[in-house]
Amino acid sequence: MTGTAGVTATRDGEAPNRSPPCSPSYDLTGKVMLLGDSGVGKTCFLIQFKDGAFLSGAFIATVGIDFRNKVVTVDGMRVKLQIWDTAGQERFRSVTHAYYRDAQALLLLYDITNKASFDNIRAWLTEIHEYAQRDVVIMLLGNKADMSSERVIRSEDGETLAREYGVPFLETSAKTGMNVELAFLAIAKELKYRAGQSADEPSFQIRDYVESQKKRSSCCSFV
Numbered sequence: 001m002t003g004t005a006g007v008t009a010t011r012d013g014e015a016p017n018r019s020p021p022c023s024p025s026y027d028l029t030g031k032v033m034l035l036g037d038s039g040v041g042k043t044c045f046l047i048q049f050k051d052g053a054f055l056s057g058a059f060i061a062t063v064g065i066d067f068r069n070k071v072v073t074v075d076g077m078r079v080k081l082q083i084w085d086t087a088g089q090e091r092f093r094s095v096t097h098a099y100y101r102d103a104q105a106l107l108l109l110y111d112i113t114n115k116a117s118f119d120n121i122r123a124w125l126t127e128i129h130e131y132a133q134r135d136v137v138i139m140l141l142g143n144k145a146d147m148s149s150e151r152v153i154r155s156e157d158g159e160t161l162a163r164e165y166g167v168p169f170l171e172t173s174a175k176t177g178m179n180v181e182l183a184f185l186a187i188a189k190e191l192k193y194r195a196g197q198s199a200d201e202p203s204f205q206i207r208d209y210v211e212s213q214k215k216r217s218s219c220c221s222f223v
């Protein structure tokens with residue numbers, strides 16, 4: 001995706017080529033976790049962001065937990081995102097709970113074609129409040145937005161739930177890439193803002209940022 005104001009992402013996840021050989025390859029690091037029921041598309045979402053590809057074919061459920069790094073540049077600052085892909089299956093929950101505590105951001109996914117995955121979002125949020133840091137950044141994502149003919153959860157339902165919990169909301173597609181980069185860039189911007197690296201910067205509100213970028217994308221069709 002292109003067209004997100006003021007932010008770009010490097011594709012390799014490692015040091016951008018322009019860095020001198022001995023300089024650190026990033027200015028800030030943040031741990032992000034992908035959460036949600038099994039099959040909502042967490043692994044595909046991560047692969048789409050990291051490699052710009054869609055994993056089609058047979059669904060292979062994640063076992064336990066895995067992570068990938070990617071460096072994104074937001075307003076001139078390189079933010080290394082360490083992104084943890086968790087298994088959605090119930091039997092791995094105790095494994096993933098151990099990873100919540102030092103996560104700075106959580107992307108909570110449901111599948112717009114699967115009502116149970118949406119209904120379970122409240123249970124996920126209860127779990128998050130139990131195990132994660134109090135000030136963790138949470139974003140709600142309605143994935144598989146490309147499957148419009150099989151949609152059972154309206155966009156407004158996602159918006160309403162997100163508003164109730166005070167979190168930003170996006171519909172996404174790990175298949176087409178729609179809003180995948182935007183979700184991570186919004187998180188990176190928030191982490192940069194929280195790190196206070198530029199105190200004279202105007203205050204940053206992640207929900208306002210996401211809303212403004214959604215408007216940009218719908219007006220200019222860049223996704």
Ligand SMILES: Nc1nc2c(ncn2[C@@H]2O[C@H](COP(=O)(O)OP(=O)(O)OP(=O)(O)O)[C@@H](O)[C@H]2O)c(=O)[nH]1
Pocket residue numbers: 036037038039040041042043044045055056057058059060061062063086087088089143144145146147172173174175176
């Ligand atoms: N059409 C479409 N299919 C998707 C999308 N995201 C994932 N899928 C498909 O949904 C299935 C599950 O995707 P995964 O990414 O493996 O799901 P997961 O959430 O990681 O599942 P667990 O590892 O069990 O937690 C796969 O068959 C994917 O090809 C999407 O945005 N659009």
